[in-house]
Amino acid sequence: RKEVEQDPGPFNVPEGATVAFNCTYSNSASQSFFWYRQDCRKEPKLLMSVYSSGNEDGRFTAQLNRASQYISLLIRDSKLSDSATYLCVVSRRGDKLIFGTGTRLQVFP
Amino acid sequence: DAGVTQSPTHLIKTRGQQVTLRCSPKSGHDTVSWYQQALGQGPQFIFQYYEEEERQRGNFPDRFSGHQFPNYSSELNVNALLLGDSALYLCASSLGGGAGETQYFGPGTRLLVL
Numbered sequence: 001r002k003e004v005e006q007d008p009g010p011f012n013v014p015e016g017a018t019v020a021f022n023c024t025y026s027n028s029a030s031q032s033f034f035w036y037r038q039d040c041r042k043e044p045k046l047l048m049s050v051y052s053s054g055n056e057d058g059r060f061t062a063q064l065n066r067a068s069q070y071i072s073l074l075i076r077d078s079k080l081s082d083s084a085t086y087l088c089v090v091s092r093r094g095d096k097l098i099f100g101t102g103t104r105l106q107v108f109p
Numbered sequence: 110d111a112g113v114t115q116s117p118t119h120l121i122k123t124r125g126q127q128v129t130l131r132c133s134p135k136s137g138h139d140t141v142s143w144y145q146q147a148l149g150q151g152p153q154f155i156f157q158y159y160e161e162e163e164r165q166r167g168n169f170p171d172r173f174s175g176h177q178f179p180n181y182s183s184e185l186n187v188n189a190l191l192l193g194d195s196a197l198y199l200c201a202s203s204l205g206g207g208a209g210e211t212q213y214f215g216p217g218t219r220l221l222v223l
Contacts, residue, residue, distance in 0.1 A: 097212060101150055
């Protein structure tokens, strides 16, 4: 079983839609949680960190449920430019990053 | 403010050859981590360098080795290349050994082994 599991998608949604991605992690010692975005043939870029209290950055909302070992990302009012692969990432004590396989999002006009 | 840079951008090698990839961390960063990303997969941690020493290592064979220089730049060496080593190799930099710090990725080196 992989340490970080994500639905690979693809998720095909129209512009303006709301889409949610989920991720589960297996190691309860995980302490830091992130969503990274990766465009085709580019490097991953940090989208947002995820906190237990939940956090929001514009159209993006991330939630963490430590009891269920579950992380989510909600994107509201999807834009064409949101098309990318979204990587769920965990780490322990801030050391190596452990990535999920990524969820592909395609937003169409 | 220079971000993370990597060279070369692309590389083609044949089985059995050796390769060296290079990384310069973001200005002010002293920690370099290397990741391998196969097609359709998330990046996999190879190892991390801090204060010129390998601090952590992922589940990769000894064919994968590295080095960090006094200016914090780093090299990844892979010996006896296999077809399965074909991947995007990513370098990430951070500060202070990485604990709790955001890692910033370079554009990667795309390696193809024939």
